[in-house]
Amino acid sequence: MIPAICLLSACEGKEPLYQEQGYVFGTLVDVSIYGETEPRSRQAASEVMQEFQRLHNMLHAWQPSELSELNAAFARGESKAISAELVAMLQDAAQLSQQSQGMFNPAIGGLVQLWGFHADEFKPVQPDEKQIRQWVAANPQMSDITIVQGRAQSANKSVQLDLGGYAKGYALDRAAELLRKQGIHSALINIGGNVLSIGRHGKRPWRVGIQHPRKSGALAALDLHDGEAIGTSGDYQRYFMLGNVRYCHLIDPRSGYPMQGVQAVTVLTRGARAGVLSDAASKPLFISGARGWRAAAGQMNLPEAMLVDGQGNIHLTTALQKRLEFTDKYIRPQVEQ
Template structure:
């Protein structure tokens, strides 16, 4: 599961899943440690379930008095998220994204409306970030093999794949998507999880539930105030394992973090992490982690990646331009930069 040698090290998906389950069994998922603690402090009933989905551990929590409604809400949330995963995973051969990729440079591909919506949202974030967020980076990510033990891409293949990166290679016509160049590959890993979380919350709300939280591997959206009047979410320190850097208070908000510590390998003494700069195809330097707070998880998910790639100066400038968005950036030296309004969400 966890493979290590002097030249290569990566935390692969199996190891990350195992690690999260161990944390669940001992002290609870770190990003939810305070949420779990609050159970004993209030008589409100809390119902939860955890499943493996989208390559990570997903937990759905519902707070209420009706167990039947709560259990149905949880199942409906998972069904909604599983549907998004089936549509948008590039690890499933029959997904819409895989079909789009196979047809690159050759044909228009008819896809589900949710796929159209996410691709349009992705293009929007590409535009406002000057290409720092770009879902056409899939071919380069594949070369690094981050999901296994990791590897340095072969030079010619790398250069060719980098030349194919560019969100302007995507054309949408009604319910059809075409990639204009053969070899272009989409990867929605920086946005689909957030979109799935939002769909899970929508499914919960349809059951009349107003107090819930969905956590997909640390990307979180909470509605209402939890069991004890507050959803408390811990932001992990990017270099000190198990240590919290900040604690956030969420109500009807989402939070997502992108970090260079989540998926990486080491070769020649250098860390190669999975947050790649679309302009170069290389791992982004200058930042250890970015945490974004926004109303919807699809936005916090995409922005966490975009801001990470932009770097602390341009990234914070983007955060400050956007309505109802706040952020925390930790740079490569460990310096923490807070957006102007984030103090309203930090628990002292």
């Protein structure tokens, strides 16, 4: 199963379903195209995979990239010319950060690195508490960044951008744009648990499953309609154990420590920025925890959302409850208006 989300409506016979998989953004990606000839599907999927690789190379946080070069300039207190595409991304990410009251904060890449998550393989590490306090006190924010005539500069040298909570969603939207331009009317794009749907899987909607955060297999399933995206943030993919404590890559910018007490958050989005929202908008809910997630969902305009807390209890909105079918029929989620 692909992490976080799995494609449940696989080939059940001789249906014209083409699937291509790859590994980019540090995760598995899958492009499924229905109802087209194999050469046409292969060409379309190949173009999407090339776009994913281009974005991966552009936005890598700890290998040479346009983003890492910008981070180096920020650390030196210098400005740097950046591409129009990156300008638009940073402006969008800054707006989402403001909307979330800083709970979605791509400027804390220094903290992510301090905890050892800027690596392809990360090892258990306990950062020095003084260093953590210094990063929190420095308070890097997206609002520290100014962009004038294509040159970006930060008033705060501690700003280190990590777009790991934005890039996958942006890539989903780009993939959907490319596929639609090629006349593809039915496809499902999956980037490590962020999934976007185009059209239908033949006569039925695309059906996807939400990965159980502690067991193999799906926690629940739902039909994904045209233009909808679903995204899950969890503590079960990028994490390490130190003693009996799980430390995940989702860091609370207020404390400087990895968020605990939440196993997963899933959000359902739609519209022109469905991909970006499925990725970025789930983070404030996760960081807000079981007590604050519902208010955070309201801030991010997410009527359809679900949180699995540290004990495995499921909390979800009424709107998402209407869409989900739980694998375990005995699950009794806590529905919050």
